[in-house]
Amino acid sequence: MTAVVVTAVFFPKPGRKQELAEAMRRGIEAVHTEEGCELYSIHDAEDGTITMIEKWSSAEALDTHGDSDQVAILREDVADLIEKPALVTRMTPIPAGTEAQGRI
Numbered sequence: 001m002t003a004v005v006v007t008a009v010f011f012p013k014p015g016r017k018q019e020l021a022e023a024m025r026r027g028i029e030a031v032h033t034e035e036g037c038e039l040y041s042i043h044d045a046e047d048g049t050i051t052m053i054e055k056w057s058s059a060e061a062l063d064t065h066g067d068s069d070q071v072a073i074l075r076e077d078v079a080d081l082i083e084k085p086a087l088v089t090r091m092t093p094i095p096a097g098t099e100a101q102g103r104i
Contacts, residue, residue: 002092003038004062005104006054009045009087010078020081021050027074034070036061039104052086055104062090 012020024042031040039055056062065071096102 002058004056004059005091005093006052006056006062007089007091008052008054010050010052011083011086012048012050012081013083016081017044017048017050020078023077023081024050024052024074027070027077030070030073031065031068034061034065034068037065053104
């Protein structure tokens with residue numbers, strides 16, 4: 001199976017970025033229990049957004065995640081803190097260089 005990497009960019013309401021990051025913690029902890037979740041982390045982006053980087057063992061695991069109770073928790077917890085829906089991009093790694101450094 002081929003791993004799948006996802007980025008999800010969240011757009012916080014003005015002045016609410018830190019609150020958004022804190023609100024995401026409960027959902028992230030829940031997602032970490034899902035089968036196939038290899039990476040699910042958030043990052044403070046210079047442009048004022050919060051970017052989630054995910055890695056799933058397969059497209060099937062990611063598809064299951066999309067309809068999970070864990071995602072429902074995350075969506076509910078951030079609903080009042082974001083200006084618009086997250087921009088989600090699904091990617092398939094193209095390995096390059098060393099195995100340790102050439103892929104997520």
